Structures are given as C-alpha cells and as structure tokens.
Amino acid sequence: MTTSILPKSKQSPDQSLWKNPVAVGIFLVVYVVVFTFILLNLDRRNTWFPLHTTLAFPPLALAPMLIFNAPLPRWAKAIGLLLVLGFVLPLIGIRDTTYLELLIQISIFSALALGLNIVVGFAGLLDLGYVAFFAVGAYIWAMFTSSADTIFKTGNMLVPASGLITLPWINLQIAAFPLFIIFAIVLAAGFGIVLGLPVLRLRGDYLAIVTLGFGEVIRVLVNNLDKPVNLTNGAQGLHDVSAPSSAFLLSPLRSVIDVLGFKSAVMPDSMAQQILLYFIAIVIVGIIIVLANRLDNSPIGRAWTAIREDEVAAIAMGVPLVRMKLLAFAMGAACAGAVGVLYGAKQTFVSPESFQLTQSINILAMVIVGGLGGIRGVLLGATVVTLLNLQVLSNFALQINSLRNIDYVASANSIRVIITVPFILLTYWALRLVLNKDQVDRIDVFPYVRFRQGIKPLQQAIIIGRVVILIIAWVMIIASIQDFPIKNWPSQLTPDKYQRFVFGILLIVMMIFRPAGLLPEPRRKMELDKTEAESVELKEVEDAA
Amino acid sequence: MLLDVQGLTKRFGGLVAVNNVEIQIPERSISAIIGPNGAGKTTLFNLLTGIYSPDSGSITFDGKSLIGLRPDQVNARGMTRTFQSIRLFHNMSVLENVMVGMHSRLRHVSLLQTLIRLPSFSRRERDVQAQASELLRFVGLGGQGDEISRNLPYGDQRRVELARALAGDPKLILLDEPTAGMNPNESEDAKDLFRRVRDELGVTVVLIEHDMKVVMGISEYITVLDYGQKIAEGAPADIRANPRVVEAYLGRRAAGTDYGEKAKNAEAVEGAV
Numbered sequence: 001m002t003t004s005i006l007p008k009s010k011q012s013p014d015q016s017l018w019k020n021p022v023a024v025g026i027f028l029v030v031y032v033v034v035f036t037f038i039l040l041n042l043d044r045r046n047t048w049f050p051l052h053t054t055l056a057f058p059p060l061a062l063a064p065m066l067i068f069n070a071p072l073p074r075w076a077k078a079i080g081l082l083l084v085l086g087f088v089l090p091l092i093g094i095r096d097t098t099y100l101e102l103l104i105q106i107s108i109f110s111a112l113a114l115g116l117n118i119v120v121g122f123a124g125l126l127d128l129g130y131v132a133f134f135a136v137g138a139y140i141w142a143m144f145t146s147s148a149d150t151i152f153k154t155g156n157m158l159v160p161a162s163g164l165i166t167l168p169w170i171n172l173q174i175a176a177f178p179l180f181i182i183f184a185i186v187l188a189a190g191f192g193i194v195l196g197l198p199v200l201r202l203r204g205d206y207l208a209i210v211t212l213g214f215g216e217v218i219r220v221l222v223n224n225l226d227k228p229v230n231l232t233n234g235a236q237g238l239h240d241v242s243a244p245s246s247a248f249l250l251s252p253l254r255s256v257i258d259v260l261g262f263k264s265a266v267m268p269d270s271m272a273q274q275i276l277l278y279f280i281a282i283v284i285v286g287i288i289i290v291l292a293n294r295l296d297n298s299p300i301g302r303a304w305t306a307i308r309e310d311e312v313a314a315i316a317m318g319v320p321l322v323r324m325k326l327l328a329f330a331m332g333a334a335c336a337g338a339v340g341v342l343y344g345a346k347q348t349f350v351s352p353e354s355f356q357l358t359q360s361i362n363i364l365a366m367v368i369v370g371g372l373g374g375i376r377g378v379l380l381g382a383t384v385v386t387l388l389n390l391q392v393l394s395n396f397a398l399q400i401n402s403l404r405n406i407d408y409v410a411s412a413n414s415i416r417v418i419i420t421v422p423f424i425l426l427t428y429w430a431l432r433l434v435l436n437k438d439q440v441d442r443i444d445v446f447p448y449v450r451f452r453q454g455i456k457p458l459q460q461a462i463i464i465g466r467v468v469i470l471i472i473a474w475v476m477i478i479a480s481i482q483d484f485p486i487k488n489w490p491s492q493l494t495p496d497k498y499q500r501f502v503f504g505i506l507l508i509v510m511m512i513f514r515p516a517g518l519l520p521e522p523r524r525k526m527e528l529d530k531t532e533a534e535s536v537e538l539k540e541v542e543d544a545a
Numbered sequence: 546m547l548l549d550v551q552g553l554t555k556r557f558g559g560l561v562a563v564n565n566v567e568i569q570i571p572e573r574s575i576s577a578i579i580g581p582n583g584a585g586k587t588t589l590f591n592l593l594t595g596i597y598s599p600d601s602g603s604i605t606f607d608g609k610s611l612i613g614l615r616p617d618q619v620n621a622r623g624m625t626r627t628f629q630s631i632r633l634f635h636n637m638s639v640l641e642n643v644m645v646g647m648h649s650r651l652r653h654v655s656l657l658q659t660l661i662r663l664p665s666f667s668r669r670e671r672d673v674q675a676q677a678s679e680l681l682r683f684v685g686l687g688g689q690g691d692e693i694s695r696n697l698p699y700g701d702q703r704r705v706e707l708a709r710a711l712a713g714d715p716k717l718i719l720l721d722e723p724t725a726g727m728n729p730n731e732s733e734d735a736k737d738l739f740r741r742v743r744d745e746l747g748v749t750v751v752l753i754e755h756d757m758k759v760v761m762g763i764s765e766y767i768t769v770l771d772y773g774q775k776i777a778e779g780a781p782a783d784i785r786a787n788p789r790v791v792e793a794y795l796g797r798r799a800a801g802t803d804y805g806e807k808a809k810n811a812e813a814v815e816g817a818v
Contacts, residue, residue: 291660298659298670299644299651306634306645313632316594318620318649318713327656523636526693 024070028063028080032088035060039092039099047406050399057099058387060092061106065380085282090275094253095262100274104346106386107281108339113366113382114288114375115335120364121373121521122301123328124308126208128360129195129215133333135355136191137184137340139222139232142350144180146238150230177244181284181341188337189330191218196329200322203311215360223352237351241344246276277346284342288335292375295331304328305523362389365503369510371517373524380518385503393502396495403486410484419481423474546605547572547717547749548593548624553602555585555592555773562588564773565602570717570766575743575750577760579784580770581793586753587629589770590719594626595619607716621649623716627706627723629753633694639705640690643677646712677712683745684708684738700731707738711746718742720752724759732756736763761785769793 017023038056042049067080093100112134119127143152195214199207226234249272257268295301303324306314315321344350362385370381495502510517516525548570555563563585570576578586591597593604595616604611611619625646634642648654653669678690684704689697694705703723710718720739724732736759742748754760760767760781767784769777771793777784784790 294659294662298662298666299648299654299673300656300659302637302641302645303648303654305637305641309634309636310632312596313628313634314645315616316596316620316626316628317646317709318617318625319645320615320617322615331656526636526695 019071021072021076024072025076028067028070028072031066032060032063032084035063036088036092040095044096047402047408048399050395050402054392054395054399057092057102057391060089061103061383061387062380063088065376065383068379069376090278091260093275093278094257094260094271097271097274100271100278102387102391104274104278104281105390106383107278107285108343108346109363109366109386110379110382111281111285111288111339112336112363113370113378114285114292115332115339116363117332117367117373117375117378118292118295118335119328119332120367121378121524122296122308123304123325125325125328126204126211127329127332128208128212128357128364129218130211130332130336130363131355131357131360132195132215132218133188133191133336134340134343134359135218135222135352136188136333137337137342138344138347138350138354139238139340140184140187140337141177141180141341141344142238142241143231145176145242145344146233146350147240148233148236148238150226150233150238152231174245177280177341177345181338184337184341185334186337188333188340191337192329192331192333193326195333196326200325212357212360215355215357219352219355222355232352235352237349237353239349241348241350243273243345243348244276244280246272249276277342281339281342284338288338289375289379296375300324300327365507369507369517371519371521371524374517374519374521377517377519377521384518388503388506389499393495393499397497400486400489400494404489408486410486412481412483415481415484416478420478423477546570547607548751549603549605550593551603551605553589553592553604554600555588555597556600561773563592563599563770566770566773566775568768568775568778570749570751572716573743573747573749574765575739575763576752576766576768577764578751578753578768578770579755579757579760580776583772584770584793585773586770587721588773590626590721590753593619593719594624617649620713620715623714624719625710625713625715625717626719627703627710627721629721629725631699631702631706633702633705633709635693635695637694638690639681639686639692639694639697640674640677642694642705643680643690643708643712644673646709647673647677647714650714677708680708680711681705683711683741685734700727703727703735704738707742711742711748715748717749717751720750720754722753722755724754724756729758732759735759739763 035056039053039060042052042056046052063084064081067077067084070077070080072080089103090100093103112130115133116127116130119125119130143150147153195211199210202210222232223235225232226236232238246269250269253272253275254268295304303314303319306317306319307321307324311321343354347354366381366385367378368381369385370379371377514520516528546569548568550566550568553563553566553568554561566585566589568578578589580586588597592599593611595611595614595618599612606619606622606624609622611622611624614622634645637645651669651673653659653666658666678687681687681690684707686701686704686708689701694702697705707718707720707723710720723739724735727735739750739752740763743750752760752764764781767777767779767781768775769784769787769790776789776793777787779787
C-alpha cells in the first residue's frame with residue numbers, strides 16, 4: 001500500500017548501479033569493513049583522536065540503516081543486520097566502551113522516537129509530555145531495585161543489599177528485569193490512557209499544551225514523592241539502581257577479549273553489563289519496529305490516518321474515535337515505559353532531572369528531523385540527533401581542548417581550506433536565492449552562468465555585479481586570515497556549550513530545505529506539498545491571465 | 546418502517562434548527578429531504594447520525610432507538626452518510642478511503658490481532674481490499690484504487706464518498722447534496738447510480754438535494770423542511786402542487802390567491818420546484 005502512493009514521476013530515472021544488489025552488497029561490505037578497520041585502529045592518545053572518531057563512528061552507526069534501506073533481498077538484509085548489530089558493533093564496543101554507551105543511547109532514543117511517532121506521526125496527536133511515560137518506566141524499575149532509603153527497600157528481594165531470597169523454581173534476579181519491562185509497559189500504557197481521557201476533545205495547540213502540562217505533573221510528582229512516604233527519594237533521585245544480571249556473559253567475554261588481544265581499562269564485568277544492555281536495547285528497538293510497522297499497515301493504522309485527516313468524517317465512517325485515540329496514547333506510552341526500565345538499569349541513577357521538558361522536545365525533534373510518520377525516517381532522525389548531541393559536538397570540544405594542550409597553531413592555509421568548502425556551498429545557495437528572485441531560469445555557477453531568455457541587459461549586469469561582489473568578499477576574507485593559535489579560542493565558545501544553538505540552526509535549515517524530514521514519509525510529504533502546489537497553480541493561473 | 550423519527554427537536558441557543566420533525570422512511574425506498582438554505586436539513590442528518598444529540602424526540606432505526614449513540618455506533622447499526630462539502634481523507638488512496646469506511650464491520654481490528662498478525666489477519670486484509678475494489682467498480686471507479694483521492698476530479702471524489710459510505714454495508718444511506726456542483730450529465734449519471742444502490746444493493750437512500758430535476762426524477766417520497774419544521778411530505782407530484790412549498794421557495798406572493806398571478810407564476814414554480 002505505502003509504495004503505491006509514491007508519485008511515479010518522482011522516482012529517479014537512472015539508478016541502475018544503486019539498484020543492482022551485487023554492487024550494493026559489495027559496497028556495503030567494503031563500507032562496513034573500512035570503517036570498522038579505521039575505528040579499531042584509532043589511538044586514544046593521538047591528538048586528533050576526537051576528530052577522527054567523530055568522522056569514523058557515525059558512518060558505522062548508520063550502517064544498519066543503510067543495510068535496512070538497501071535494495072537487497074530479505075535474507076541478505078537479515079544476514080547483514082545480524083553481522084553488523086550482533087558482531088561488528090559489539091566488537092567496536094568492546095574495544096572502546098564509549099561506543100557501546102553511544103549505541104545504547106541511540107537505541108534508547110530510537111525506541112522513544114518510534115513510540116512518539118505512533119502518537120504524533122500515525123494518529124496526529126501532538127504530545128509534548130512524552131517523557132513522562134519514559135519516567136514511569138525508569139522509576140518503576142528504580143524504585144524497586146535502588147538501595148536508596150525508600151519504603152521499597154525493607155525486605156526487598158531485588159535489592160542486593162537487603163539479602164537476596166532465592167526461590168527454588170526461579171532466579172528472581174534474572175526474571176525480574178523482563179517482568180518489570182512487562183509491568184512498565186502495562187503501567188505506562190495505563191498512564192497513557194489517563195493522559196488521553198481528559199484530552200480527547202482537544203486538538204493541535206490545545207492538545208500540545210495540556211500534554212506538556214501532564215509531562216511536568218509527572219516530573220514534579222516524582223520530585224516530591226519523598227514525603228510523607230518516601231517513594232521516589234525526591235530530588236536526590238534513586239541511586240545504585242540494579243541492572244539485569246550479566247554474570248553469564250563474563251567468561252565468554254573474557255575469552256573474546258583474550259582472542260582479540262584488546263587491552264582495556266574497563267573491568268570485564270562492567271563491560272559485560274554494557275554488552276547485555278546493548279543487546280536488550282537492540283531487541284527492544286527491533287520489536288518496536290516490527291510492532292509499529294504492523295500497526296501502521298492494519299485497520300488500526302488506517303483509522304489513525306483517517307482521524308489525522310478528518311476527525312468528523314472518520315467517526316461518521318465508523319471509526320471509534322475515543323478507542324483509537326486512547327490506543328495511540330497507550331501504544332506510544334508503552335514503548336517509552338519499556339525503554340524507561342532499560343534506561344534506569346543503564347544509568348543506575350534515576351532522578352527527576354532526566355525527565356524535563358527539553359527531553360520531550362528533543363525526542364519530538366528526532367521524529368521531525370527524521371520524517372514524521374515514517375519508521376525509517378524516525379530511526380535516522382533519532383540516530384543523527386543523538387550522535388549530534390552526545391558525540392559530534394562534545395568531541396569537537398574535546399578536540400579543541402587537546403589542541404589547546406599542545407599549543408597547536410592552525411596555519412592560515414588550513415583555515416582557508418576549512419572555511420572555503422562551506423563558503424562555496426553558501427555562495428552557491430546565496431546566488432541561487434538571489435538569481436531566483438530575478439527570475440533566472442537556471443544558474444550553474446560552475447562552470448557557466450546562463451540567463452533565461454528575455455532577461456534584460458541591466459538585470460544581467462546587476463546579477464553579474466552581485467556575483468562579483470560576493471567573490472571579492474570571499475577573496476578579502478580569505479586574504480585576511482592569519483595563523484590562529486587554538487589556545488586563543490575562547491572557552492565560552494566550545495561547541496558543546498552551544499549545543500541547543502546548533503540544534504536550533506539545524507532545525508531551521510531542515511524546515512527550509514527538507515520540511516518533511518530527512519526520509520519523508522510519502523503521505524506526510526504530500527500534506528506539506530499541497531500548499532506549495534496550490535500556490536504554484538495559482539501562479540500559473542495568474543501568468544496565463 | 547426502516548427509519549422512524551418522532552418529534553425531533555434541536556436548539557442552538559435561541560435558534561430552533563430542527564423543530565418537532567417527524568419522518569418515516571420505508572425500507573428500500575428513495576426519499577428526498579428538500580427545503581431552502583438554512584431549513585435544517587443538514588442538522589437533521591447530523592442528528593440522525595449521532596454527530597449532534599437531539600434535545601427531544603426519538604429516532605428509531607430498524608426497530609431500535611439511536612438516541613445517545615455515538616456516530617461510529619450509528620454507522621455500525623447500518624446508517625452511513627456522505628457530506629455536503631466532500632470530506633474524503635484527501636491524502637489517502639481511494640482504496641484506503643473505502644477501506645476506512647468498512648471499519649465498523651471488520652473482524653480484525655483488535656490490538657492483539659494486529660500485533661500478532663496471524664495468517665488469517667493478512668487474509669482478512671486481502672478480503673477487505675478485494676471488497677473495496679469491488680465497491681469502487683460499482684461506483685464506476687474500477688482500477689483507480691491507487692490514486693490519491695485529492696488528485697481525483699470533483700465528480701469522482703463524490704463517487705469515492707459514496708463508495709466509502711456503502712463500504713459500511715448500510716441498510717440506509719444518507720446523501721447530503723450528492724450532486725452539488727455537478728453538470729447536468731454528471732447529475733444524470735449520479736441519479737442512475739443512486740437507483741442502482743437501491744436496486745442492486747438493496748440500500749434505502751435518503752438524500753438532501755437542491756437540484757429539483759434529481760429530486761423529482763428519483764425520489765418516491767419527499768419531505769420539505771422550512772425553518773426547522775416539516776411543512777409538507779408526499780409524492781413528488783403532491784409536493785409540486787403544494788402551496789406551502791411554493792411559498793417557502795418563492796415567497797408568499799408567488800403562492801398568492803390571485804388566479805391571474807398564480808397562472809403567471811406557474812412556470813416559475815415549475816422551474817424552481
């Protein structure tokens with residue numbers, strides 16, 4: 001169904017090489033092998049390590065998505081995904097656990113974004129308090145397993161400190177985690193319905209502001225539920241949250257490390273913990289992808305789309321509005337609840353600080369950057385935004401620091417090269433904008449400029465004048481560049497300090513050039529294209545008249 | 546009687562949009578509800594389909610009361626509708642539109658079935674698609690299922706709306722100005738289509754219509770509303786001759802007692818009614 005709604009004319013005419021499974025397969029294998037090799041051979045002590053790792057890791061983190069979207073037969077995709085997710089990425093992670101940490105974060109945010117996408121993308125219900133359900137999941141696990149002084153501590157079999165009671169028929173420490181995931185799914189879905197009930201009649205802006213309030217209510221609640229009975233330990237948060245037992249992974253992991261000859265500062269048992277959480281995260285994301293896909297291609301998915309398009313028509317056609325809306329809220333919340341348990345286990349510390357409004361907005365931004373309504377787009381969005389937030393910007397800051405430490409001086413020529421590339425792109429875009437305004441049919445700055453027929457000499461002169469001014473400005477900037485000692489870089493301006501700024505710029509640029517997201521969902525794209533198409537039609541009518 | 550409406554009243558503040566209306570619709574009939582703009586016809590439809598709840602009165606459909614039911618429940622009971630201004634799901638394909646119309650009679654809508662997705666689920670999904678295609682063929686849009694409904698011409702969009710309403714397997718279908726904006730040829734086709742809906746599918750048809758050619762051409766019973774009140778009902782010939790109807794449409798003088806004037810107005814009335 002989904003493929004059939006793609007407009008046929010939009011498909012690129014000639015992609016024969018990219019459609020050839022063998023060529024694509026070979027490309028992907030080379031791609032993965034090359035980046036794996038690079039990452040395995042990076043040296044932490046190298047001055048340029050932060051830059052290198054920033055350039056080498058994101059392509060590998062995106063590899064599963066490339067494989068998933070490649071025009072390959074199903075079995076090849078399955079083998080590729082299994083190899084990359086089950087072998088290559090954990091290998092990199094064992095070599096350097098920061099990658100493992102990043103991969104778990106990417107998985108957690110992917111799961112959250114996929115869940116939010118069910119609510120916002122499928123059913124069209126804007127939810128700004130989504131992180132509340134995440135908090136429900138994280139807290140339900142943390143409350144029962146933290147050694148903090150809450151009422152759950154006394155006589156709790158799950159808290160190692162209080163003495164473990166072993167039951168003959170079940171190992172509670174192993175069974176607890178999956179059981180709590182199920183519990184969290186049910187509980188979060190319940191909260192989803194609790195949120196859904198009062199907002200059933202609301203749409204758009206009104207819905208957004210009420211859900212935002214709900215998110216804050218949950219956060220403030222956990223912040224204050226340390227009195228009169230200590231449930232959540234208040235603002236101090238819950239520490240020493242336990243994680244699922246990974247003892248069974250220890251000896252295989254040791255032998256893997258021995259075989260590969262990795263030397264690592266991290267203790268094998270904490271690494272085993274990370275590996276286990278990584279695989280749990282991958283499995284959770286996988287399950288959510290499958291279920292979201294099933295929901296989308298079902299009567300329920302159709303009903304959600306119908307509600308998004310026209311509520312009155314939908315209910316008149318027999319779609320039970322209340323049930324469908326609550327179902328969307330519950331499904332979205334369930335995803336967040338499940339992954340919340342994982343988050344609690346990974347962080348081993350849960351506090352209200354982690355569940356602020358910005359987090360909800362962050363997840364929503366992932367959904368929108370990737371492409372509202374489409375599962376692939378949302379996965380891409382979650383990966384890109386998480387990498388940007390947690391890796392790219394902080395590594396740039398680290399790079400500046402490490403260069404500062406060795407008193408590095410950037411030579412004028414290297415700065416010229418670095419700024420020329422974006423400058424060329426910027427000039428190109430600027431020219432396009434300028435020339436479009438003057439109704440130039442097409443502009444190819446390189447290697448020639450062509451004007452539309454009938455454009456007057458004066459206009460041509462003005463356009464050429466603008467180009468000349470831009471080039472002069474560029475030459476002047478390039479000429480004025482001098483050697484720059486990195487230690488002069490103001491510490492207030494390290495990239496990780498203006499994370500939100502970069503993020504905002506990214507969103508604005510996205511909304512200008514790709515408003516439907518990086519991988520737009522066809523139907524959403526049509527909704528956005530509609531206004532554009534109408535204005536074009538209007539213009540044509542005017543021109544004809 | 547398939548549909549029996551008694552004493553139906555709906556007020557919006559001081560305005561009585563539908564006032565003590567009484568309508569009976571026999572099974573397998575084609576009936577029309579006419580009246581000047583603002584007479585309360587669409588409000589009546591909204592009351593019947595549960596979009597508004599009436600202030601008083603009863604609606605009995607197929608022997609059971611519809612009062613207090615939600616629109617989707619009314620739909621499930623076998624009364625579906627189209628809208629005056631086309632309300633398709635514009636960015637969904639034509640086929641998907643019709644498939645949404647089937648929602649209330651699907652047997653694979655539960656969450657568990659969706660998430661587990663047994664082979665029987667996929668089979669039912671294929672059945673639904675096949676039935677929807679069949680309905681599209683019925684309304685004359687065979688093979689256009691993959692089109693995005695927004696891209697269809699206006700007349701075809703009306704057909705999709707009809708197919709979507711028929712998809713609920715209704716006993717009675719309410720058509721709100723189904724030929725508005727159509728040229729005479731298209732109206733003629735639409736008329737045939739409504740007849741086929743009744744004759745081939747056995748669905749009772751009730752339509753609101755301003756095009757008197759359509760109304761007089763196909764309806765067996767006509768109910769006339771004015772200012773929310775029923776002012777006349779009966780066969781087309783009776784309605785045509787009813788002075789109150791003429792008055793409602795053309796004003797008091799047109800229905801005046803002066804014979805000379807009446808004769809003069811006869812042609813005008815013919816044209817209008």
